[in-house]
Structure formats: C-alpha cells, structure tokens
Amino acid sequence: MARRASGGLGGVVPPGVSRASGGSAGARREELTRLVMAAQPTPFWLDRPDAPAPREPLRGDAACDLAVIGGGFSGLWTALLAKEANPGRSVVLIEGNRIGWAASGRNGGFCEASLTHGADNGRERFPAEFGVLERLGLENLDAIEAAIGRYGIDCDFERAGAITVATEDYQVASLREAATADGAMFLDADAVRAQVNSPTYLAGLWDKEGSAGVQPARLAWGLADACERIGVRIAERTPATGLASDADGVTVRTRHGVLRARRVALGTNAFPPLVRRLRSYIVPVYDYVLVTEPLSPAQLAAVGWQNRQGLSDSGNQFHYYRLTSDNRILWGGYDAIYHFGGDVRRAYDQRPATFVKLAGQFYDTFPQLEGIGFSHRWGGAIDTCSRFCAFFGSAHRGRVAYALGYTGLGVAATRFGARVMLDLLSGQPTELTQLQMVRSRPLPFPPEPLAYLGVQATRWSLARADRRCGRRNLWLRALDAAGMGYDS
Numbered sequence: 001m002a003r004r005a006s007g008g009l010g011g012v013v014p015p016g017v018s019r020a021s022g023g024s025a026g027a028r029r030e031e032l033t034r035l036v037m038a039a040q041p042t043p044f045w046l047d048r049p050d051a052p053a054p055r056e057p058l059r060g061d062a063a064c065d066l067a068v069i070g071g072g073f074s075g076l077w078t079a080l081l082a083k084e085a086n087p088g089r090s091v092v093l094i095e096g097n098r099i100g101w102a103a104s105g106r107n108g109g110f111c112e113a114s115l116t117h118g119a120d121n122g123r124e125r126f127p128a129e130f131g132v133l134e135r136l137g138l139e140n141l142d143a144i145e146a147a148i149g150r151y152g153i154d155c156d157f158e159r160a161g162a163i164t165v166a167t168e169d170y171q172v173a174s175l176r177e178a179a180t181a182d183g184a185m186f187l188d189a190d191a192v193r194a195q196v197n198s199p200t201y202l203a204g205l206w207d208k209e210g211s212a213g214v215q216p217a218r219l220a221w222g223l224a225d226a227c228e229r230i231g232v233r234i235a236e237r238t239p240a241t242g243l244a245s246d247a248d249g250v251t252v253r254t255r256h257g258v259l260r261a262r263r264v265a266l267g268t269n270a271f272p273p274l275v276r277r278l279r280s281y282i283v284p285v286y287d288y289v290l291v292t293e294p295l296s297p298a299q300l301a302a303v304g305w306q307n308r309q310g311l312s313d314s315g316n317q318f319h320y321y322r323l324t325s326d327n328r329i330l331w332g333g334y335d336a337i338y339h340f341g342g343d344v345r346r347a348y349d350q351r352p353a354t355f356v357k358l359a360g361q362f363y364d365t366f367p368q369l370e371g372i373g374f375s376h377r378w379g380g381a382i383d384t385c386s387r388f389c390a391f392f393g394s395a396h397r398g399r400v401a402y403a404l405g406y407t408g409l410g411v412a413a414t415r416f417g418a419r420v421m422l423d424l425l426s427g428q429p430t431e432l433t434q435l436q437m438v439r440s441r442p443l444p445f446p447p448e449p450l451a452y453l454g455v456q457a458t459r460w461s462l463a464r465a466d467r468r469c470g471r472r473n474l475w476l477r478a479l480d481a482a483g484m485g486y487d488s
C-alpha cells in the first residue's frame, strides 16, 4: 500500500534498532532476526485452510466475446462488471497462476476511495477534474461495499476510516492544512493517542469516509465465485504468452492453446505487459509486510484502537498498519526495493533485512507490545508508474484495453480501472473515457542502467528529506518539475 497523501520509493536507513531497548545494537538485531525469521514466509491472507481448490487450466482452443487476462482485482472486476452489464456476452478470464495470489492477495487490505493515490497527487496532476475524481472514487468505494453485500462475499469489509499520523514536528502543520482542504478531522497528540496509543504520535488526520479494511484474498476469491455464479468461465494456471489481432478480433496464445476473443482486457499489473510498448511505463517495486500474533485482550487494551481505523505515518518512507479480524497487527511499508532489470521474481518476496528493520520500527511505535511475535512475513511487487496512479488505454485498434500503474493503491481503484477498460472497449465516449486522467499518460522510465540509478537516487533523496524535516534536494525538485515528483 502506498500512502494517500504521497508516494514513496523508500530509502536506506540503518536497520531498525529499538529506541526502547537496552543492550547492544548487535544483540537487539539478533533478537529481531529471531522474531521475524520465526514467522511463516507467506502472505497471512492467503494462508487459510478454506482457500479454494485450483480451477482447471484452459486446454486447446476456445472462443469468447471478452477475454480477461489476470485474476487479481483488475481482471475479476472487469469480468464481473462485463457480465453484469451484458449477461449474453461470453466472458473468459485466464490467470497464469492462481486467483488472487499476487498483489491482490498480499496487500495491506486498505480499500481506499482515492483514485489518484491521495488528494495531493490528484489535485496537482488533474486540477480541473479533481472534484469529479473524488466523487467517482467515493462512488467506487460505495459500489464495492454494495457488491460485497449483494454477492454475500465474506471478506471482513469494515468501513472504519483511516488516520494519517505525524511522528515528526514538521509533519503536524501539513496534517492541519490537509484537514482544512480535504474535510478530514485533525487530531492533536492527545486526541490521536486516545484513538491508538503510541508515544511516537504528535498529531493525526482522521478520514472517516474514504477508507475501509478488507481481507483481500477473501475478496478476490469471493469475486471469482461471484463471476462464476453469473456465468464467467475462469481458468487458472493458464498464462497468456502473446496477442495478435485481425479484422475479426484478437488471438490470445496461452501455454496450452489459443483463446479467440472479440475484445481483450489486460489486468496484469506489475507483470510484463502483453502490449510491449507499455513496458517502459511501469517498474515493479517491492513492498514488505509483517503480521503479529493475535493481541491478547490486555495487549489490545494497552494499544487502545477501539475504532479499528487503518493507520499510516507521514514521512516519505512510511508505514501502514491495521488490525486483522482476529486482532493481529499488519505492519508494512517503509522500505521499497527496486531490483536492477525490473523483474518480478518469487525470490524477491522475502527480504530478511527489511523484515528486521520493520520489526524494530514496530516495537518503537508500540513499546507496550515489546516481545510479541510475528506470524507471517512476505513481500510483493507494486506496479509503479511515474504519476503514481493508474493510466489507461487501448491497443490493437481498440480491441485490447489496459489499466496499469496503480502504484500501491489499487485495492479499490482497480474496480474503477475495470470500468474504464470496458468503456474503452465499447468504442463509445463515456464520462470516464473523457477524463483527462484517462486520456493522459505518465512519462516512461528510462532504460537500464538509468532506471536503476534514478530509483536509487530517489530513494536516497527521500530518506534524506525525511531526516531533514521534509526538505527536498535538487534531485527531488527536478523530478517535481518534470511531473515525476513525490509529495507534489
């Protein structure tokens, strides 16, 4: 998850060594390593005995009106909305691995109204239509809640709101300003600590409407189930390997055959896009998460947290955290790692150095939980683009549509992206296809080694800005000027 107010590619700081701890830094680090390495190296949300059995792959040749590629939220919402709008249309969704195994089943579960990766980013990039985007984002979140109710999806959806906290003096004023601009509630130190009790909190900004918590894997599984109930065919373990089009439609080559479709929607997120020219527009940036053991009633009381809001802090490098339904704390973010070459690889899902850092920062935030264990640790790829919110378009003369680049805030926004893809495939102008956000594109990333060097320079600069009361160096100011800056 990336923060609403701004994004962050993360940065390099010394490993998290608890301020609260006594003893040497080395001993502390050993203790943290022991605690995180005892956790299961797998996403908490997916680690469930009631996970659905695999669906059959697609073998041989098949045909449909709409082929959807990717079984995360993008693909699932696209298939569901397409079939709801036109029950006579045949829809086939193919997923290369398992439904919800990728970002959709391993995120922080913050289901947010913002379509633009936070108000600051949206207001800066789309000033003329920001109000419309805010309305569409809230409608989108309401529609997600309604669909969960309509299909009876059991995914712990809780519209509990979210608090952004200030942990440094210089962050307090910007939260106060944001409260005026965005209609959220400013909380001073006492008020925010009365909600959730951390000695690090100096202020908070409570958005009560625009954020919900969700068990994301169960949402993905429930959406897949809902799709099938209304007639969508879903095939798992069916990677698409290429696209070709002619006057009659599109040929999707898969590992075991061919799928012919009149139209194709791509919901492939951080994975290599099947439309080659899109490859320079997104880079996979890895984000990491820990989940604790369930808190005892005494531990929960020591933290407060009566209203179950999601939380995030205000630095360029920030944490996001929330309660699960069984009162564990999910704690993620801060580091964000780009690997040279921009590959998506299983091996990158685990990063002990980041887990140790995150654990130290967790105990700094909640010293009253010192010693609580972690049950799960994992990471996942975020489809980062240079404008930090999704971009959209079509290829193959309007027969293939895509929505990519959610940059860590796509749990809810993918439903909006699904609507945009379907509108683009309809060939008709709609309210959504006329939006500047839909018609415009981010800047592409440069090829390697420039992409890697640029990301490292940005991470270093953001970490430095966090240590210098938010002051941005020349590099960050140049990115701001080019429209690629954070916290713009």
Ligand SMILES: Cc1cc2nc3c(=O)[nH]c(=O)nc-3n(C[C@H](O)[C@H](O)[C@H](O)COP(=O)(O)OP(=O)(O)OC[C@H]3O[C@@H](n4cnc5c(N)ncnc54)[C@H](O)[C@@H]3O)c2cc1C
Binding pocket: 001, 002, 069, 070, 071, 072, 073, 074, 075, 094, 095, 096, 097, 098, 099, 100, 101, 102, 103, 104, 105, 106, 107, 108, 109, 110, 111, 112, 238, 239, 240, 241, 267, 268, 269, 270, 271, 272, 274, 287, 288, 289, 332, 379, 380, 381, 382, 406, 407, 408, 409, 410, 411, 412, 413, 414
């Ligand atoms: C650690 C982490 C924390 C996050 N936290 C949050 C959060 O709290 N809130 C929030 O809003 N966002 C968060 N995000 C981002 C959010 O999870 C994503 O934006 C969202 O899930 C994207 O959905 P998707 O369907 O586009 O992508 P995915 O869920 O990645 O699905 C894409 C699917 O396409 C499949 N695929 C790819 N290529 C092919 C192919 N050629 N053939 C067949 N199938 C293919 C993949 O196997 C995959 O299943 C987080 C992401 C991560 C990694």
